[in-house]
Amino acid sequence: MSPAHRGIVRDALGIGIASGAYALSFGAISTTAGLTLLQTVALSLLMFTGASQFAMVGVIGAGGSVWAGAATAALLGTRNALYGMRLSSLLGNRGLKRALAADFVLDETTAMAIARDSAPESRFAFWATGISVFTLWNLGTLIGALATHALPDPKVLGFDAAPPAAFLALLAPRLRAREPIAIALGAGLIALVCLPFVPAGIPLLIVAALVVLLGFRSLPAPRGGRPAREAGPPGGESH
Amino acid sequence: MLWAGILTASAACYMLKLAGVSLPERWLRDARIQRTIPLLPVALLAALIATLTFSTGHRLVLDVRAAALAVAALAVLLRAPFLVVVSAAAATAALLRLL
Structure with a gap:
């Protein structure tokens, strides 16, 4: 492995560990909101985009309807479409590989991929970060949910009051x-x-x-060919 | 019902990711879309913070959650990591309820 690739793997692991810690709190908040272990784990496996997952369980935990939570989750997921657009030419994948790559389109993978100098390094950074975050995100969710399930009353830890804090941490870099x-x-x-x-x-x-x-x-009238503002992930660690 | 919501929302989130890597680039290049989509998380996250902190059902309330949010804001200003921000807010609510 080249030094550049080693550096990318190290960064990808660091980002994965950070999102694993973040997932611990998701597992705790989701369980406290009343979701079962299977539902909590399924959200991380299938939805796999942090802000949307927190919105879904935040709305449900506050007594809102499941569909209001689902709609909010989807609306928060729209930014991933813009990230995907920025990555599509870079990844240039077809068929099954594109379908798999799409699941890894996140704040973190976008930030890591667009920060590289060459297309092969960008691709490597995208996949390394995607695999690292996916693994540790799901592991963190499982541990957080299991630990909270073990408590007789999960509310004793106050995680029912924590969703706004999670949203604030996601909002601040924006x-x-x-x-x-x-x-x-x-x-x-x-x-x-x-x-x-x-x-x-x-x-x-x-x-x-x-x-x-x-x-x-x-929208102000376009001036002298000024390009539309590029949508990038703020900070890059707000999965 | 909960499962239906989870599966539908998960499918929607995946389709949005897939649309980004699959749709012709000029569709999403539209200046209005480029401007609007980054604003959505800002507005939705702020609305989530406000409603989940200051309401119960249809009533506006001020309780330990406001204190938890204030502690979270302080932690964010001090650039604390995510888990610290969330845990500090949870601990604040838990401790104030013991009083």
């Missing part, structure tokens, strides 16, 4: 400019104002609809 800060404050306020009057989970969908309206209507 708040590096005035516009996202304004949008975050507005979204939080609008959701609270709607909450008493609509079914549980619907405030989230109202906020999403407003953002789509804002994004599609307030």
Whole structure:
């Protein structure tokens, strides 16, 4: 293995361990929200995108409808489509390999792949990070869920109050400019104002609809060939 | 019901990833899509934080969860790792409930 590849493997392992720790808290929060061990493990295996998983169990744990949670999870997953677009030419895979690669399209793998100098190194970084994160994410989820299941009352550890902390940690790296800060404050306020009057989970969908309206209507006229802003993962460690 | 939601949402999340690597690039190159999609997680995460912290059912409430969020915010400002942020918030809620 070349020194460059060794460095990539080391970074991929580091990112995998960080997301494994993150998955421990997902396993604990999901179990405390009332999901069974099998449901918790299935979410990490099948959905395999952190923010969406936390949203799903956060909404369910707060007594919201499963479908409101599912819709929020899917809306949070839209960013992966943009990451996939940035990676598609790089990965250039066909058929089955593309279908497998798609599952690994995440904040972490995108950040690792686009930071490389050559296409082969990018591909290697993508797969190394994907395998590392997938393995440790699922292992962390299992351990977190098992440990929490062993408690007579999981709420005693306070993990039912922890989802907002997880969301805050995911949100913080995205708040590096005035516009996202304004949008975050507005979204939080609008959701609270709607909450008493609509079914549980619907405030989230109202906020999403407003953002789509804002994004599609307030675009300034294109100036002198300025390219559309590239969507990259913020920080790169917010799986 | 819970399983149906889990499987549907998982399928949707996978299809979004697959769409990104499969769809013609010019579809997603659209400036409005490039602008809107990064804003969605910002708004949704903020709305999740607000509603899960300050409400129970359809009522707005202020309880230990607000303190847990304040501790999490402090941990984020101090650049604590993810697990520390979440555990500090959980421990805050657990301790305040013991009082």
